[in-house]
Amino acid sequence: MNLHRVCVSVVSHQQAQLAGNLLRDMAAFCRDCVEVVLTLNADEPLPFRTDEFGFPVRLIVNTTPRGFGANHNAAFGWCRGESFCVLNPDIRLAANPFLVLGEELARGNAGVVAPRIVDPHGRTEDSARRFPTFISLAAKAIGRARRLDYDYDVGSAPLSPDWVAGMFMLFRTAAFRAVRGFDERYFLYYEDVDICARLRMAGYDVRLVPEATATHEARRASRREWRYRAWHAQSALRFLLTARRTLL
Numbered sequence: 001m002n003l004h005r006v007c008v009s010v011v012s013h014q015q016a017q018l019a020g021n022l023l024r025d026m027a028a029f030c031r032d033c034v035e036v037v038l039t040l041n042a043d044e045p046l047p048f049r050t051d052e053f054g055f056p057v058r059l060i061v062n063t064t065p066r067g068f069g070a071n072h073n074a075a076f077g078w079c080r081g082e083s084f085c086v087l088n089p090d091i092r093l094a095a096n097p098f099l100v101l102g103e104e105l106a107r108g109n110a111g112v113v114a115p116r117i118v119d120p121h122g123r124t125e126d127s128a129r130r131f132p133t134f135i136s137l138a139a140k141a142i143g144r145a146r147r148l149d150y151d152y153d154v155g156s157a158p159l160s161p162d163w164v165a166g167m168f169m170l171f172r173t174a175a176f177r178a179v180r181g182f183d184e185r186y187f188l189y190y191e192d193v194d195i196c197a198r199l200r201m202a203g204y205d206v207r208l209v210p211e212a213t214a215t216h217e218a219r220r221a222s223r224r225e226w227r228y229r230a231w232h233a234q235s236a237l238r239f240l241l242t243a244r245r246t247l248l
Helices: 016-029 068-076 098-106 134-141 173-178 191-201 226-241 243-247
Strands: 006-012 034-040 057-061 083-087 110-118 168-172 205-216
Touching (some): 034 068, 083 098, 098 110, 098 205, 110 173, 110 191, 191 205, 191 226
Parallel strands (some): 006 034, 006 083
Antiparallel strands (some): 083 168, 110 168
16 A cells, blocks of 8 residues: 555445445556555445556455445555545546545545535535534424534535544544544444544544535435434434533
8 A cells, every 4th residue: 555645435235336436546646646445345346447547456355245435444444544534336526536635634634525516406414513412403303403403514614523433434544543543433424523522522623625626416314214313313312422522
């Protein structure tokens, strides 16, 4: 693994076509500064060759499915450089975001940085949030939450939100190691909230840099299937009963 490349972890859940699109974006814009650990959470055919992109791609095929945190923690074991990136396969790139994000990561005490996330129509998504509380989650559940109660207005200047969404997180390797990566007790949701909380408790900052952008081709499973909603509720409760108390 090249010390000067960003180690990028991508996990596919039967999303090989999406992962291929993302890898082609990286080949077009980031070929010289990335290497990828691609994890297939279940065996699936690949519609591409791992050697066709012009940068190293290490393939991991799980024999049994693992959670978000467990997969990315395993990928981190292959990271030898100074930065580690977690990317969802449904992210698309139209330019190289790592140059600007890397500069922000090297500045000050940032432990993780993220770009502005936009939807396919170019509208800014709510990927920078305030830490949840029982009251804010209850208000959101019944449709009574105000937008500014739980997310931030993203303008043109970098900001320090409480946490940034796990669809695109660029970590300082030393910071990720210092907090021992993602908490694998969270299976699918709130891993991003939790790790940002622990980074802050360890003295690191969390930054969002609007100058860098990425497009999210969202797959909102939690809004369609009861089991995803159940996992989301369980993770929220775990955070509120554990990590949240240390932030008060």
